[in-house]
Amino acid sequence: MVLPVVKYGHPTLRARGQRVEAITPEIERLVQDMFETMYAAKGIGLAAQQVDRALQVMVIDVRDVKDRPSTLELHGEAAPVEALMPLALINPEIKPFGPPETGPEGCLSFPELFADITRPAQTDVTGLDAKGKPVKFRCGGLLSRAVQHEYDHLQGILFIDRMSLKDKEELKPELDALQARTRAALARK
Numbered sequence: 001m002v003l004p005v006v007k008y009g010h011p012t013l014r015a016r017g018q019r020v021e022a023i024t025p026e027i028e029r030l031v032q033d034m035f036e037t038m039y040a041a042k043g044i045g046l047a048a049q050q051v052d053r054a055l056q057v058m059v060i061d062v063r064d065v066k067d068r069p070s071t072l073e074l075h076g077e078a079a080p081v082e083a084l085m086p087l088a089l090i091n092p093e094i095k096p097f098g099p100p101e102t103g104p105e106g107c108l109s110f111p112e113l114f115a116d117i118t119r120p121a122q123t124d125v126t127g128l129d130a131k132g133k134p135v136k137f138r139c140g141g142l143l144s145r146a147v148q149h150e151y152d153h154l155q156g157i158l159f160i161d162r163m164s165l166k167d168k169e170e171l172k173p174e175l176d177a178l179q180a181r182t183r184a185a186l187a188r189k
């Protein structure tokens with residue numbers, strides 16, 4: 001089922017996700033719904049907070065992006081990114097490392113807003129997959145950026161928190177308007 005994606009100004013986006021203690025049928029359905037929601041919105045990543053659930057759950061699929069490459073290492077060996085996709089991560093832990101890289105980012109909770117964000121180029125990731133099986137990998141490029149962006153969501157951190165002050169200042173009218181629209185819609189409920 002495609003779920004509504006909550007927008008900037010919704011309080012759940014600022015909530016830290018709770019750890020998932022067991023892969024229940026509800027969690028399995030949430031993961032499935034998050035994939036459907038992400039694909040319907042043509043996104044490459046989605047965090048549970050974005051569907052109004054403050055949980056340590058994210059989904060990612062970078063296969064459709066051909067012009068921004070990703071790298072992957074599984075068990076210390078280079079692997080095709082497709083080997084890991086579609087990727088669901090539950091209770092992830094990450095260690096970003098390497099030189100800072102700047103690239104454009106958007107977010108389904110901030111429609112039509114984009115900005116350059118600087119993040120470490122690579123990420124070591126551990127967590128559980130949708131079945132509760134441990135996963136461990138090292139990634140770079142777009143996948144590394146997506147993992148760090150979604151991991152931030154799970155902590156209640158948004159990409160606007162990592163923008164340059166200049167970009168945030170320039171986007172302020174749009175951000176304020178989006179926040180006001182979200183809050184007005186919530187107040188009507």
Ligand code: ZN
Nearest residue numbers: 106107108109
């Ligand atoms: Zn996002």
